[in-house]
Amino acid sequence: MAYDFITILGPTASGKTVLAVSLAKAIDAEIISGDSRQVYRGMDLGTGKDLDDYVVDGYHVPYHLIDIVDPGYKYNVFEFQRDFLNAFEDIRNRDKKVILCGGTGMYIESVLKGYRLIPVPENKELRESLSSKSLDELTDILSRYKKLHNSTDVDTVKRAIRAIEIEEYYLSNDVDERPFPNYNSLIIGVDISRELRREKISRRLRQRLDEGMVDEVRRLLDSGISAEDLIYYGLEYKYLTLYVTGELSYDDMCSQLEIAIHQFAKRQMTWFRGMERRGISISWINAEWSLQHKIDVVLGLLDNHVG
Known part of the structure; x- marks a missing residue:
């Protein structure tokens, strides 16, 4: 049985988006984001959208479920399932392949296991x-x-x-319970060592702060989004809001946020390992491999399945 789509998952800073985009260009696919926070418009640096990554050699790889709701809204897994189905059917109706890419384990598993929610x-x-x-x-x-x-x-x-x-x-x-299709997906996990993951998280946090992540939070607050709503989104938005509202110093915000992101990445990996225990087969590839080697490995897995 052929795969219905490819899933690429991994913790934050593992390089999964760059892999997914390059693979999408190679096989004429479009990407459905499996990230619970990238759905929000205007929440860009804090959610790590990195939309420039979706351009490869001048080609814009189409993406879905990014920038689809306004900040302050409480998007949920039920809505994600609905929106995934709509995007999947739209892409397949245009004879394109589908890649689901993200780090929100609950969202990804809800599709892979077809949970009725x-x-x-x-x-x-x-x-x-x-x-x-x-x-x-x-x-x-x-x-x-x-x-x-x-x-x-x-x-x-x-x-x-x-x-x-x-x-x-x-x-x-x-x-x-509402019905949900039983899909067959090739699932690729990007495995990154704890040391390299920590290094990349810390470097990326400094870069995003330099690029204006604090100003992004100020703009959101000035637009009428409540501090409570921003804190609800966690991680960057929680700690930057606490800094902007005067509850944390800049240094405390940076140190506490960095620790929280490291802990979050660890929880992501715990979820993915739990998915394996719950019967989901994940083919792990090394984050330190060259991009071309990663693509070749995925293409090989696709060929072996077809063969």
Whole structure:
């Protein structure tokens, strides 16, 4: 059976986007982003969109699910599944191949495993009961649930509470699940050593700060996005907002943010390894290989499957 699409996943700073774009040019494919924050317009440096990477030798590789909603909106995995299906069908109807590329494990797994998801309403009583708990306590509560496909990469209290809210809804409600296609995907993971990953994360953070990431957050706040909403998005937007609003010094912001990104990348890898334990086969390639060698390896895997 031929592959329906190629998936390229990996932690932040692993080089997965550059690989996906170069591969897309080689096989006449379009890219669907599997990143939970790159959907937001105007949130560019903080989410690492690197849209220049989508241009190879003057050719603009088409991409989907980037810049599709306004900041302040709470985009979710249910909407991602819907939007993925629409983009996938659009691309395939034009006889192009599809590459899903990203680092949001929950989004990617929801497509690869075809999870049946429904929108979950807000539970105010539950939220109030959890509001005084720490992130560690919330993470512990979340870990007690067994529906792993609904858990989430939590880096803020608000995200953790939402993840628990989703789990609790599924436990206490009979829901009609919506159908989702069973796709067959070649899944490529970009494996980067801890040392190189840390080095690239630190270098990229300094570069994005130099490019104006603080000004980006100021513009978002000035446009009417609340500080609470920006903090909800976590990582760069959490710590830069705390700096801009005077709650953190610049040096504290930089050091705390750097630590948080390193921890986030570690959690991403933990999720991907968990995907393997849940029956998803990932072919890992070395981040330090040359770009051409990576492409050749992926093309070889495609040929072997067809053969």
